Amino acid sequence: MPKAQETILEINLNALKHNFDYLKSKLNNNTKFLAVVKAFAYGSDAALIANYLQDLNIDYFAVAYTHEGVALRDAGITKPILVLHPQPINFKEIIDRCLEPNLYSLKVFKEFIEIAEKENQTNYPVHLKFNTGLNRLGFLKNDIDVIANILKKTKAVKVTSVFSHLAASEDSNEKQFTLSQIEKFETITALLNTKLEYKPIKHICNTSGILNYPEAHYDMVRSGIALYGFGNSKEENKHLKPIACLKSIISQIHLLEKNETVGYNRAFKSDGLQKSATIPIGHADGIGRQYGNGKGYVIINDCKAPIIGNVCMDMIMVDVTNIDCNEGDEVIIFDQKNSASNLANTVNTISYELITSVSQRVKRKIVK
Numbered sequence: 001m002p003k004a005q006e007t008i009l010e011i012n013l014n015a016l017k018h019n020f021d022y023l024k025s026k027l028n029n030n031t032k033f034l035a036v037v038k039a040f041a042y043g044s045d046a047a048l049i050a051n052y053l054q055d056l057n058i059d060y061f062a063v064a065y066t067h068e069g070v071a072l073r074d075a076g077i078t079k080p081i082l083v084l085h086p087q088p089i090n091f092k093e094i095i096d097r098c099l100e101p102n103l104y105s106l107k108v109f110k111e112f113i114e115i116a117e118k119e120n121q122t123n124y125p126v127h128l129k130f131n132t133g134l135n136r137l138g139f140l141k142n143d144i145d146v147i148a149n150i151l152k153k154t155k156a157v158k159v160t161s162v163f164s165h166l167a168a169s170e171d172s173n174e175k176q177f178t179l180s181q182i183e184k185f186e187t188i189t190a191l192l193n194t195k196l197e198y199k200p201i202k203h204i205c206n207t208s209g210i211l212n213y214p215e216a217h218y219d220m221v222r223s224g225i226a227l228y229g230f231g232n233s234k235e236e237n238k239h240l241k242p243i244a245c246l247k248s249i250i251s252q253i254h255l256l257e258k259n260e261t262v263g264y265n266r267a268f269k270s271d272g273l274q275k276s277a278t279i280p281i282g283h284a285d286g287i288g289r290q291y292g293n294g295k296g297y298v299i300i301n302d303c304k305a306p307i308i309g310n311v312c313m314d315m316i317m318v319d320v321t322n323i324d325c326n327e328g329d330e331v332i333i334f335d336q337k338n339s340a341s342n343l344a345n346t347v348n349t350i351s352y353e354l355i356t357s358v359s360q361r362v363k364r365k366i367v368k
């Protein structure tokens with residue numbers, strides 16, 4: 001791999017294939033695979049990732065917002081795309097672009113049907129989400145009668161799937177709660193099936209659900225984070241490969257006399273002869289200010305260099321007093337060896353937040 005000469009996010013498609021194959025190996029042959037590619041495919045590159053997975057014959061994609069689905073259609077994605085969190089203002093565009101809405105409340109359910117009828121649709125694919133305990137989005141079991149009555153009166157939509165979302169599938173201390181969610185989901189889908197003339201597919205598992213609750217894979221699973229290389233546990237992380245490496249370069253090295261300060265608000269003060277390196281990545285690139293002042297670090301020539309002082313918009317300064325390094329040397333923020341998960345943990349957050357924060361300003365580079 002040539003050394004990074006500017007800030008760059010490398011996206012490794014071999015690693016993606018590896019993660020995909022690992023997840024597939026956990027599924028029955030007839031369980032469908034939905035790839036969650038919201039938020040730029042977790043901060044990587046949604047068009048790239050989705051096209052690659054489409055070529056591997058993935059069954060479904062999901063995004064959070066409508067315009068993310070539109071971008072995928074523009075990028076040549078023809079597989080079904082579930083929009084997890086649409087708003088009524090998006091419904092016309094959803095139909096125009098053959099996207100499939102998650103309908104999660106009676107309000108959006110009725111409004112979508114109204115627009116689908118106005119657009120002369122028949123059997124337009126929609127997905128119903130039920131709340132089984134996350135209390136974020138979803139119908140309740142009590143809504144089923146009303147849903148069924150409305151469905152009886154229209155030909156405009158057809159329920160392709162019924163789904164729910166687990167609140168704590170990665171946490172073995174919450175196993176009882178997760179099992180209760182799965183049980184509620186069973187009850188809901190069974191009841192709904194008695195009211196419909198057809199059987200929508202069922203799905204409830206996200207990544208940790210796939211790994212920890214094989215009995216709940218049903219007809220389809222929805223994986224995001226594991227495709228990108230994180231399994232929410234040390235044990236699972238061993239089987240997965242992070243697909244994204246964030247790299248940069250040392251722009252300049254400064255020698256600091258005792259009591260000299262570094263960066264805005266003079267937040268770092270040298271306590272003797274010290275050496276700092278300036279790196280072209282800042283909070284506008286996804287390294288939040290919380291990583292400053294010794295919390296976060298980067299890797300330079302295999303050594304940890306803590307971030308000193310405040311994170312600037314376009315730069316960080318790191319302590320390289322004890323590191324043999326030169327201007328122009330490569331800097332690793334995270335890669336397969338130095339995981340984004342570990343760096344995220346230094347500021348009490350999770351891999352999801354750090355990897356999805358890498359801003360669009362950072363160049364993406366494909367590695368095969």
Ligand SMILES: *Cc1c(COP(=O)(O)O)cnc(C)c1O
Pocket residue numbers: 036038084165205206207208222223224225226
């Ligand atoms: C984001 C999301 C997922 C993916 O979760 P991972 O933990 O990344 O696998 C699945 N389902 C829903 C409803 C989501 O919002």
